[in-house]
Amino acid sequence: MKDTHDLDVLIVGAGVSGIGAACHLVREGTGKSFAILERRAAVGGTWDLFTYPGIRSDSDMLTFGYNFRPWAGTKVLADGPSIKKYVADTADEYGVTEHIRFGRRVVKASWSTEAGRWTVEVDTQDPGCGRETYTSRFLVGATGYYDYDSGYRPAFPGEEDFRGQVVHPQFWPEDLDHAGKRVVIIGSGATAITLVPAMATGAGAAEHVTMLQRSPSYVMPVPETDPVASPLARLRVPQRVIYRSGRIRNILLQQAVYKLCRAQPALARRLLLAGVRAQVGPDVDMVHFTPSYDPWDERLCVVPNGDLFRVLRRGEASIVTDHIERFTATGIRLKSGEEIPADIVVSATGLQIQIAGGAEIEVDGVPVDTRERMLYKGVLMEGVPNSMFVIGYTNASWTLKADLASEYFCRLVKHMDAHGHDQVVPVADADDRTDVSVMGDSMRAGYIQRGDAVMPRQGKRMPWRIRNDYFRDAPALRRGAIEDPVLKFSVTESTAAPAAAAV
Known part of the structure; x- marks a missing residue:
């Protein structure tokens, strides 16, 4: 009809x-x-x-x-x-x-x-x-x-041998229970950086979450609440005034960060890495946060209130930088020879x-x-x-x-x-x-x-x-x-x- x-x-x-x-x-x-x-x-x-x-x-x-x-x-x-x-x-x-x-x-x-x-x-x-x-x-x-209809999902050797569950963030199963499970998240972009603390904490937390990346991304800590808007709201400044002024301020800040990264990549790199180093602590290797490319060659990933760094410091999550050789029945074997045990693998590999x-x-x-x-x-x-x-x-x-x-x-x-x-x-x-x-x-x-x-x-x-x-x-x-x-x-x-x- x-x-x-x-x-x-x-x-x-x-x-x-x-x-x-x-x-x-x-x-x-x-x-x-x-x-x-x-x-x-x-x-x-x-x-x-x-x-x-x-x-x-x-x-x-x-x-x-x-x-x-x-x-x-x-x-x-x-x-x-x-x-x-x-x-x-x-x-x-x-x-x-x-x-x-x-x-x-x-x-x-x-x-x-x-x-x-x-x-x-x-x-x-x-x-x-x-x-x-x-x-x-x-x-x-x-x-x-x-x-x-389809996220980017590379085929991994041996995936058919894996006895656990493989999911893509774009098609998240409603009934997926990761509580007490060993989770490996493949990827280093915004989705992976969001998933790690979310799956490592809370009532249904995983036993451990490993973020497995081929290469690192630049990450930038940001506060959980707006440092200007929040005090203004407490002073009962009209919401529209807070919004418009904060909007212009943040657009200027976005442009300043972007233009600094393009014009002075070495300086931007030092500043970004220093921000991460101050948050992760001495027990996390900075190699996992040090990309080989210049800032803004890829979009910067943001970490609100240090949530990613916190689960890394507490040992609830870890980062591995390596290449996948193949899946095994119980996890993922890396080209370095290490094997990461997993019950659930999340392929946060893109769009x-x-x-x-x-x-x-x-x-x-x-x-x-x-x-x-x-x-x-x-x-x-x-x-x-x-x-x-x-x-x-x-x-x-x-x-x-x-x-x-x-x-x-x-x-x-x-x-x-x-x-x-x-x-x-x-x-x-x-x-x-x-x-x-x-x-x-x-x-x-x-x-x-x-x-x-x-x-x-x-x-x-x-x-x-x-x-x-x-x-x-x-x-x-x-x-x-x-x-x-x-x-x-x-x-x-x-x-x-x-x-x-x-x-």
């Missing part, structure tokens, strides 16, 4: 980006009808998918929260359930929840220049519904860039990347290869009309750029209405394109390298360059001129014809 729905704006994804985009449509008075298509059964996106122990943000909440709705907590980093509730409450507050169609997975989005509309094919989870068809004037891709939730995109019957397209101002895809693809910052909080992208999109929509335009498409010269993805060429993280096969490219110059700089992007996207020779505005022929006939 097929069902057709026609809207002004169709948003794909009800996570942080999609809910934010919908709220901006409402807040900024666009007057557009819209719906959000969400494949899962709840709001939250990443924060609904990932449920592993200790799941939390790796950006501070004063910058990860929406610019229009203050985050009320005092913790620097928030746990996953709290973030999911924040997103859901935001959707409720702005009347967005009623526009969400859950259990809808977009499989194909096709643009017709003649009709001036997107036709979107959707698989549903409702019994008897089968496939639905939606049409819309605008399409917003707000699915992030994680592949929800797979995809664009538009894996949906096929066509323009006038021609498939779009996202790797061969650029993003105009990091928002509009080259050669793809009436669309926005939300990709947040890699060197700062995702939501900072997502908010700016949605604000720009609303400005664009209102500009088109005011000037009688039906369609807009960014057009670039072929020689503008570089082989550098929108994720940048300086970060070595595995998921970024794997994502190079699908991520859009950058250009040689603005507006095709990705600056990853909030204080430069904000004025350009909020106040910069909409009219641009790169943007081609037009009227759909089917709507222009009657007007011409009347003349």
